[in-house]
Amino acid sequence: MIRRSSPRHGARSDLLRAGPLAPEPGEATRAVPFRVRNPAVLEEVLGAGVAEGSPAEAVPEAVPAEEERPAPRRGRRARRAEVPEEPAPTGWQDVPEPQGFSVRRSLRRARRGWYAPVAAPALTTTRQAEVLNTAIVAAPTDPYGIIVGRDRLSNAPVAHDPFTAYEKGEITSPAVVVLGVVGAGKSSLLKTVYVMRPLILSNRRVVVMDKKDRGGQGEYAELTRAFGTEPLRFVVGGGGTTLNILDPTVLAGSGVAGQARLLSALAELANNGMPLDAKRERPALRAALRATLQRAEADGRIPVLADLLPRLGEIHAEFADHSAAAKEKIHQAGLNVRHLLSALLSDELSGLFDGHTSPNVRLSDRLTTFDISQLPDDSPAVSMVMAVANVWLLGTLRHHRGLRTNFIAEEGWDLVGGPGGRVFQRNSKLARGLGLSNIAALHHIADIPEHDPAVAMLKEAQTVHLYRQDRAEDIDACLRMYNLDRGARQTLANLESGHHLLKIGNRREIHVEHVRSRLERGLTNTDEAMVSSPVRGVVPAEGGRP
Ligand SMILES: Nc1ncnc2c1ncn2[C@@H]1O[C@H](COP(=O)(O)OP(=O)(O)OP(=O)(O)O)[C@@H](O)[C@H]1O
Numbered sequence: 001m002i003r004r005s006s007p008r009h010g011a012r013s014d015l016l017r018a019g020p021l022a023p024e025p026g027e028a029t030r031a032v033p034f035r036v037r038n039p040a041v042l043e044e045v046l047g048a049g050v051a052e053g054s055p056a057e058a059v060p061e062a063v064p065a066e067e068e069r070p071a072p073r074r075g076r077r078a079r080r081a082e083v084p085e086e087p088a089p090t091g092w093q094d095v096p097e098p099q100g101f102s103v104r105r106s107l108r109r110a111r112r113g114w115y116a117p118v119a120a121p122a123l124t125t126t127r128q129a130e131v132l133n134t135a136i137v138a139a140p141t142d143p144y145g146i147i148v149g150r151d152r153l154s155n156a157p158v159a160h161d162p163f164t165a166y167e168k169g170e171i172t173s174p175a176v177v178v179l180g181v182v183g184a185g186k187s188s189l190l191k192t193v194y195v196m197r198p199l200i201l202s203n204r205r206v207v208v209m210d211k212k213d214r215g216g217q218g219e220y221a222e223l224t225r226a227f228g229t230e231p232l233r234f235v236v237g238g239g240g241t242t243l244n245i246l247d248p249t250v251l252a253g254s255g256v257a258g259q260a261r262l263l264s265a266l267a268e269l270a271n272n273g274m275p276l277d278a279k280r281e282r283p284a285l286r287a288a289l290r291a292t293l294q295r296a297e298a299d300g301r302i303p304v305l306a307d308l309l310p311r312l313g314e315i316h317a318e319f320a321d322h323s324a325a326a327k328e329k330i331h332q333a334g335l336n337v338r339h340l341l342s343a344l345l346s347d348e349l350s351g352l353f354d355g356h357t358s359p360n361v362r363l364s365d366r367l368t369t370f371d372i373s374q375l376p377d378d379s380p381a382v383s384m385v386m387a388v389a390n391v392w393l394l395g396t397l398r399h400h401r402g403l404r405t406n407f408i409a410e411e412g413w414d415l416v417g418g419p420g421g422r423v424f425q426r427n428s429k430l431a432r433g434l435g436l437s438n439i440a441a442l443h444h445i446a447d448i449p450e451h452d453p454a455v456a457m458l459k460e461a462q463t464v465h466l467y468r469q470d471r472a473e474d475i476d477a478c479l480r481m482y483n484l485d486r487g488a489r490q491t492l493a494n495l496e497s498g499h500h501l502l503k504i505g506n507r508r509e510i511h512v513e514h515v516r517s518r519l520e521r522g523l524t525n526t527d528e529a530m531v532s533s534p535v536r537g538v539v540p541a542e543g544g545r546p
């Protein structure tokens with residue numbers, strides 16, 4: 001049995017604190033029956049020791065007879081004044097009067113177990129509490145864009161598309177970042193919201209860097225064929241697709257200076273990320289590239305990497321007025337770069353860059369997939385192909401304007417981080433002019449060094465999908481980077497597969513349940529080897545019935 005003392009306007013904890021067993025002398029107290037259905041819950045709510053001596057069975061005996069109660073129709077104040085002071089029988093507790101509402105005092109109902117705390121209280125955030133107020137709860141996004149899923153609070157549909165949002169001035173960058181642990185549902189989101197659904201619309205196109213191996217091919221292979229094209233398959237040792245770094249399309253991407261930057265990044269990737277010397281090695285590379293392009297133009301043919309290598313180490317016209325000692329240093333620097341770039345023609349990377357671009361490398365009007373799933377993880381091949389493909393895409397888009405393009409990098413670190421990331425970051429400024437939205441999926445952001453170019457991409461993105469994180473440092477980094485509500489810390493650690501926090505521009509994050517159709521489930525589930533195969537026709541859509 002619980003006895004409530006007179007109202008006190010103290011802290012919330014006062015409501016939960018058990019008072020003394022007997023009333024203070026002179027203190028007006030009233031007996032309010034409080035039946036305990038679950039003593040453990042009451043203990044949690046009111047503090048240890050409360051449940052002791054107040055078993056549910058004790059309540060009826062301790063409650064005064066109904067006839068002894070003041071007449072029910074009289075005013076509350078009058079009744080309060082008339083309540084006689086009485087000693088508390090054993091098993092009664094004093095707790096302060098709750099604020100903001102008055103306790104109902106029907107003894108008959110109390111005997112039946114009404115008013116009993118039946119569930120542990122839960123803390124709530126202002127955002128969550130909004131849902132209790134039907135006047136202010138509303139869909140968190142407007143209906144324009146591409147449907148993503150449903151808002152967990154209002155159950156309203158959530159729609160967003162970087163292009164539409166950019167057009168409406170809601171965001172200032174079309175870049176998208178998807179973060180989360182392995183198996184959280186990142187690829188499912190990318191395949192549906194950034195590939196399949198946009199491709200239903202006219203004037204949309206998608207280019208994917210497909211990194212995950214699924215039975216000897218990339219995880220987008222099936223999807224790519226469904227859109228009528230064959231993935232561009234990259235394998236070491238020949239027989240796959242070749243990209244010519246000196247191809248005119250790559251040159252068109254960001255000009256001679258951009259092509260020189262790309263070659264520098266490839267040399268650095270071949271040298272474990274060690275940067276080239278800006279004083280001699282980079283100028284030597286630029287001079288050799290210019291000389292190679294001029295010669296090829298004069299000969300009327302497309303140059304390849306093998307044409308560039310012998311020109312590295314030569315003393316070109318721009319160094320003619322240097323002293324003999326300076327020329328010698330330039331010569332040595334050129335030879336160093338030649339040595340590094342020759343790795344691209346070695347056995348380790350053979351077939352990828354050692355020739356003209358394969359004729360099947362064409363930009364589809366729908367889905368173009370670079371299948372890099374068979375490239376070795378322990379070599380720089382993945383980052384190299386991603387860097388070259390990105391510049392090739394920029395060059396191609398210059399001649400194929402009009403369609404809005406999603407460029408998706410699964411395992412985005414290989415594109416946006418390290419030496420290749422510097423090239424990507426510089427070129428991302430061209431993205432808006434070419435109708436390009438860069439989309440990268442990454443796992444752990446706390447591991448990214450402070451000055452890495454990937455940080456710029458993470459900061460630039462105005463559309464961020466935050467999936468479950470299992471490390472405190474990653475959660476902290478997300479909270480800092482995207483200025484999330486404090487409650488997001490716990491949410492991020494406990495998100496189910498397919499659920500994420502969606503941050504659009506400076507707006508407050510939305511807890512979204514990504515919903516897939518039955519067709520989309522079939523094309524996006526990556527764990528079919530781990531689960532028993534579903535029976536065709538009875539697979540429910542997410543949140544739906546079979
Ligand atoms: N919207 C969703 N609703 C329910 N389950 C989902 C949803 N999206 C994904 N899943 C489940 O999570 C599994 C893993 O999804 P997915 O491959 O997209 O994760 P991922 O984050 O890309 O993983 P990885 O980091 O390994 O690439 C799927 O096979 C599916 O079972």
Ligand SMILES: [Mg+2]
Nearest residue numbers: 186187188212
């Ligand atoms: Mg994935």
